[in-house]
Amino acid sequence: MTDRKNDGLTLLGNKGTHYIFDYDPKLLETFQNVHPDRDYFVKFNFPEFTSLCPITHQPDFATLHISYVPGERMVESKSLKLYLFSFRNHGDFHEDCINKIADDLIKLMDPKYLEVWGKFLPRGGISIDPYVNYGKKGTPWEAVAFERLSKHDLYPEHIDNR
Amino acid sequence: MTDRKNDGLTLLGNKGTHYIFDYDPKLLETFQNVHPDRDYFVKFNFPEFTSLCPITHQPDFATLHISYVPGERMVESKSLKLYLFSFRNHGDFHEDCINKIADDLIKLMDPKYLEVWGKFLPRGGISIDPYVNYGKKGTPWEAVAFERLSKHDLYPEHIDNR
Amino acid sequence: MTDRKNDGLTLLGNKGTHYIFDYDPKLLETFQNVHPDRDYFVKFNFPEFTSLCPITHQPDFATLHISYVPGERMVESKSLKLYLFSFRNHGDFHEDCINKIADDLIKLMDPKYLEVWGKFLPRGGISIDPYVNYGKKGTPWEAVAFERLSKHDLYPEHIDNR
Amino acid sequence: MTDRKNDGLTLLGNKGTHYIFDYDPKLLETFQNVHPDRDYFVKFNFPEFTSLCPITHQPDFATLHISYVPGERMVESKSLKLYLFSFRNHGDFHEDCINKIADDLIKLMDPKYLEVWGKFLPRGGISIDPYVNYGKKGTPWEAVAFERLSKHDLYPEHIDNR
Amino acid sequence: MTDRKNDGLTLLGNKGTHYIFDYDPKLLETFQNVHPDRDYFVKFNFPEFTSLCPITHQPDFATLHISYVPGERMVESKSLKLYLFSFRNHGDFHEDCINKIADDLIKLMDPKYLEVWGKFLPRGGISIDPYVNYGKKGTPWEAVAFERLSKHDLYPEHIDNR
Amino acid sequence: MTDRKNDGLTLLGNKGTHYIFDYDPKLLETFQNVHPDRDYFVKFNFPEFTSLCPITHQPDFATLHISYVPGERMVESKSLKLYLFSFRNHGDFHEDCINKIADDLIKLMDPKYLEVWGKFLPRGGISIDPYVNYGKKGTPWEAVAFERLSKHDLYPEHIDNR
Amino acid sequence: MTDRKNDGLTLLGNKGTHYIFDYDPKLLETFQNVHPDRDYFVKFNFPEFTSLCPITHQPDFATLHISYVPGERMVESKSLKLYLFSFRNHGDFHEDCINKIADDLIKLMDPKYLEVWGKFLPRGGISIDPYVNYGKKGTPWEAVAFERLSKHDLYPEHIDNR
Amino acid sequence: MTDRKNDGLTLLGNKGTHYIFDYDPKLLETFQNVHPDRDYFVKFNFPEFTSLCPITHQPDFATLHISYVPGERMVESKSLKLYLFSFRNHGDFHEDCINKIADDLIKLMDPKYLEVWGKFLPRGGISIDPYVNYGKKGTPWEAVAFERLSKHDLYPEHIDNR
Amino acid sequence: MTDRKNDGLTLLGNKGTHYIFDYDPKLLETFQNVHPDRDYFVKFNFPEFTSLCPITHQPDFATLHISYVPGERMVESKSLKLYLFSFRNHGDFHEDCINKIADDLIKLMDPKYLEVWGKFLPRGGISIDPYVNYGKKGTPWEAVAFERLSKHDLYPEHIDNR
Amino acid sequence: MTDRKNDGLTLLGNKGTHYIFDYDPKLLETFQNVHPDRDYFVKFNFPEFTSLCPITHQPDFATLHISYVPGERMVESKSLKLYLFSFRNHGDFHEDCINKIADDLIKLMDPKYLEVWGKFLPRGGISIDPYVNYGKKGTPWEAVAFERLSKHDLYPEHIDNR
Numbered sequence A, B, C, D, E, F, G, H, I, J: 001m002t003d004r005k006n007d008g009l010t011l012l013g014n015k016g017t018h019y020i021f022d023y024d025p026k027l028l029e030t031f032q033n034v035h036p037d038r039d040y041f042v043k044f045n046f047p048e049f050t051s052l053c054p055i056t057h058q059p060d061f062a063t064l065h066i067s068y069v070p071g072e073r074m075v076e077s078k079s080l081k082l083y084l085f086s087f088r089n090h091g092d093f094h095e096d097c098i099n100k101i102a103d104d105l106i107k108l109m110d111p112k113y114l115e116v117w118g119k120f121l122p123r124g125g126i127s128i129d130p131y132v133n134y135g136k137k138g139t140p141w142e143a144v145a146f147e148r149l150s151k152h153d154l155y156p157e158h159i160d161n162r
């Protein structure tokens, strides 16, 4: 078994988790990737994302999919959840939330590859689904990132607002 | 947070929205893309599109999917909704509506890439789904546009008119 | 075969159908029920209902289900479609549209039983589904109407606004 | 095993089946119910029903569900299929087709209970689903028939014409 | 058209909606039921409910279904949305939220019948779905309420936490 | 824990199970119901039923649902599976298979209530779904059986032969 | 807000939860029902149930649905989860697990009504779904329990083992 | 708006449509493509295709998907419907129908690209789905056609004949 | 119409079909491909495949998808069905059945391309889905075969054994 | 038929299977690939994976998809199931379980290609889906492995935690 338990994680299995509802990237924690010689994918599904519209302050809701190929550090899932919950009372546009999450995770983990897809609930009958991705310079994943972007979402999911 | 609030938007969060039901591309408004160094996708889902048949004047109904890679300007979603609602009493063929929407958005935003897919309800047992896309000349997205077109819809969705 | 063809119908199979977009119950036409000795159900499904919000004038969209047990007259389906299309530019609340449709059809056909269920697309994240029914006095369907109302929709359909 | 093989059936397993496309109830054949002491249900699902509109001659399409509680005779399924195929070039209204099928099967089998539900594809955006049932006089199924009719279709299936 | 527009509603179509994130039943507004002689159902679907766990302060998420038979007053949907949004930073147990919403709406509208069903996302692999209903004393709906409660949810929806 | 292990079961967990493909009700085994004071339901789902048409010898396929309220003895599931597999090379009509399975299980277990529903794959575009039930004389389940039969399948499942 | 926090609960929000994998009903904890004058339903969905076959010791898997109408005490959901997890290394038949869970919860809470439905994954192509319910003597729920049992699962869910 | 109305179309919006049930490619009509400088896709979905088996004369049923990239002429949808209905009493094998439709449309429109996929209902438990495509010589679509053919249907849809 | 009727087929439309339940590839029959100049796909869906485990003799069940690009000869669908039914009492492993079917069809038809995908029902909670493909040497389909194999099933279908 | 029966398999069809609940790769057994000249895929679907969190010891649940292209040896499915069950009381992180399974199977079989995808149930509202793949050095599958990894999961499945 890996030694991940002693890798500086403070949140998983701890007691008295404190929930922060103002955007705070410092909530994110990492641990060591114990399979550094293998490129592989890890995906997080998070259907509980909610933030505020920066203009009207109406709550927005989205399901997020975050996929990445780890480098040396990996994001711990409970800290990721707390970080995503920290958008709860934060006002930002859909596109900016998704870009910000991508930027924070790239800075945190220095991954080989990362993508974030937000699927928001409709406002006024129209819904917005931003998608951002990234490949690390100097690795094959730089080209893969553009390749994946160029092939993004050829089959939009069926949407009827019910 | 971005300064999108002061980017000349007149519709989002305003009061007394006025709904126009005659085709009017001047309803469209844009704001500044604050992530100009990153190519990323934004998709709009709009299941409330309705127009009139130019010959019989019978109402037509469709779900639209509009995806694009922004350049310097981005379309504001409420203005997009009002623009799409402006087809309500406008008579045009399915294929022409989709081409027109693509043309208007290309002209408005000068995006790197854009695609519009309309999925119309059947008339007389047959339904029509036009798909138009565009890649900006002089960018990698010109070639991507043809690549995406050539791979378009290899898996038509299940349709049984019920 | 029944003699329904000569029952005064002016719309089915006619030429140059004229679409009216202002509420007009006089568009409705009926024909003779040729099975008067049998109580049976006829249901219409209509996913193309659209009207305007009487306050904001924003378009509203709904799927309607109309079921009835005919008396002597039955509503002709093309005339029903034209009648329902006549709400297109008419402003009325969801609940009032459904009540009005029920009232118009009861007055038109004098059915033994009738029900109208509207399932509207969400506005502001919330959707409204009014349901109205009616049983003719002096028939067993008067009691059935309350029985059906009292058992209405014990299993609300799954809604997630996507 | 039952002696159904020698019960006068001429169609099942025969050779050179002849398909009739003009309505012909004489195609129907029956066999003996070998469980006469038990009331039980038999349901036929038939998604291949097609007839013609008596006015426009446009083809109509439906899925039929036919359920019954047998008396002494039961309808043989291949003869039922041939009978239903015989509506192919026959012009009749949706409601009349369903009533006629019910009448023919009641006359043929003298069942304790029978119901026929037709779910037609839309024409002009609207679809029609007639439902007819019957309970034999002097049996408990006479009351059951009205009870089932009074509870018919409290949960209309989701319809969006796609 | 009904005179609902002048029925004291302050929120629908107004400008500068102010979002409150602390539980506040005074946000609720009503208007006159213009069909007082007819018992009918109105259902609200609200998949954007979120509150906080009163012990851990972790956000909780639910889809709410609220159905009622109006008496003299009806709840306005935008005010209902604002009221439901006011649970956003409020800590309460699932069962207590649903009971509280029912109590507030009964007090507000004095309806003939009302029910509230909350379907919460899982915590720790287990999810909780409280259901509360009410029938007005002295009306047939008092008995209907127990009848509906006694028949509640004989077919739990398929849940697999994905 | 119950003493079911020593209740004469010969098949569950045994070695070298022998599969019989000729109808043989003696394959069925029972064990003691250890909750004799409680009426409760047990349902078996079996999507692997296959038999032969007695006339054409073509294989038939069905999903079976068998539900019962136990009396003193209960059917062991592996023996039930072997019994159902014993129809594999047996020729019988759909309706007769379902009646025979019901008869065999009633004789085997003397249950308070039992029902068998077969949902067969189509032949020639038409499919047959027989349903048989039974309630023990002298118990409340005798009346329940007719009540359940009279309410059977008010909502036929959607069938499109694909 | 209710005073549930100080109602003797030891598990919710505590630290260092200890998972027990041997059947132990003493894990269950209760809190006070703060709506004692209202009969209402609470449902738990638990798709993570696993136990062992008492004969072969092969793991079994099920989704459980537990619904009840509370009396004075209610079961706390985290303690319920821990109790259900305690079946992990416990050997028992499907039917006996469901009966045991019902018995333990009735003894714990003294509810007005309770039901437990287990939907197990197939073994050998066949799956078993036991359903147990209970109504408190001397309350209207005693009769409701038999009424619900007599109407149990008239529409078995579609199962194809994939 | 385009001048498509005066492009020689005789069927759309006309009166007294005459339905032909013998295969007749002369029913097809075209209009001018008003976006000649853009390659784009138009897809027709047609779930009402029916023809006869040339050997047994049994009716066959299919859903057709027809997609094309227009050249100078485009097929008018009502004429396409009438053409497809003209197979109603025509006997031909599944594969030959699909090839014939492709050939007729290529000859009619001289498109840049075209594909036809037929998904037939099963006969004898087995169903057949022919797929034909074409790319115009001397255009990039010639190579695209083989590319699309080589990637055809890597994910066959789930089929269970129910 | 093609002259396929006189192409030596002995099974389609014949009388007294004889069903063989021991593996027999000689049941397969072919007819002439009348579109030899066009590469196109034909897919067979067969959800009624059943064979025996060669070790335990327990019946196995699968849905098969067979797709091919014809050369000069094509497999007749009824003979294919009879061939597939001939595995009914034949014992073989899942992987070997699929390889054998591919080998037999390649030998029979000498197709340009062929693939066979078997999706078996689970045994012991685990299911197996073998996939075999083939491209004719000296044609472009040799390279296509490896290309398709290398891209096989990037999106495994959702499986939950229910 | 292949000679797989005598290939040293000890588990399939044996008696008294012993279930191990501590991680043990020695449970895995192989047999000879009898189609060594053909590259083909075999996929295992396993929805019954459960392990423990190494920190909290809470049970985790996942559906696994394991696909491979065999070399000379193939993994026997019952031994694979027993191996996967051996994680039942083993504590490890999601990502490490999937890497370990891939490593064990690569070491066991020396396959040309292998991939393992785990889809875990959510903890705290967030779920994790690791994906690992491998291509044998010196074969075309080495490049295919990176190609498949680079195209992994462009369409994340819809997740809503219900």
Ligand SMILES: [Ca+2]
Residues within 6 Å of the ligand: A158, A159, A160, A161, A162, C162
């Ligand atoms: Ca939807």
Ligand SMILES: [Ca+2]
Residues within 6 Å of the ligand: A161, A162, C158, C159, C160, C161, C162
């Ligand atoms: Ca939805």
Ligand SMILES: [Ca+2]
Residues within 6 Å of the ligand: B160, B162, F160
């Ligand atoms: Ca369908």
Ligand SMILES: [Ca+2]
Residues within 6 Å of the ligand: C160, C161, C162
């Ligand atoms: Ca959804």
Ligand SMILES: [Ca+2]
Residues within 6 Å of the ligand: A160, D160
């Ligand atoms: Ca829909």
Ligand SMILES: [Ca+2]
Residues within 6 Å of the ligand: B161, B162, D158, D159, D160, D161, D162
């Ligand atoms: Ca639909």
Ligand SMILES: [Ca+2]
Residues within 6 Å of the ligand: B158, B159, B160, B161, B162, D161, D162
């Ligand atoms: Ca559909």
Ligand SMILES: [Ca+2]
Residues within 6 Å of the ligand: E160, I160
């Ligand atoms: Ca599932």
Ligand SMILES: [Ca+2]
Residues within 6 Å of the ligand: E161, E162, J158, J159, J160, J161, J162
């Ligand atoms: Ca879900």
Ligand SMILES: [Ca+2]
Residues within 6 Å of the ligand: E158, E159, E160, E161, E162, J161, J162
């Ligand atoms: Ca789910």
Ligand SMILES: [Ca+2]
Residues within 6 Å of the ligand: F161, F162, H158, H159, H160, H161, H162
């Ligand atoms: Ca199907």
Ligand SMILES: [Ca+2]
Residues within 6 Å of the ligand: F158, F159, F160, F161, F162, H161, H162
């Ligand atoms: Ca189907």
Ligand SMILES: [Ca+2]
Residues within 6 Å of the ligand: G161, G162, I158, I159, I160, I161, I162
């Ligand atoms: Ca499934």
Ligand SMILES: [Ca+2]
Residues within 6 Å of the ligand: G160, H160
């Ligand atoms: Ca299925």
Ligand SMILES: [Ca+2]
Residues within 6 Å of the ligand: G158, G159, G160, G161, G162, I161, I162
């Ligand atoms: Ca399934």
Ligand SMILES: [Ca+2]
Residues within 6 Å of the ligand: C160, J160, J162
């Ligand atoms: Ca959902």
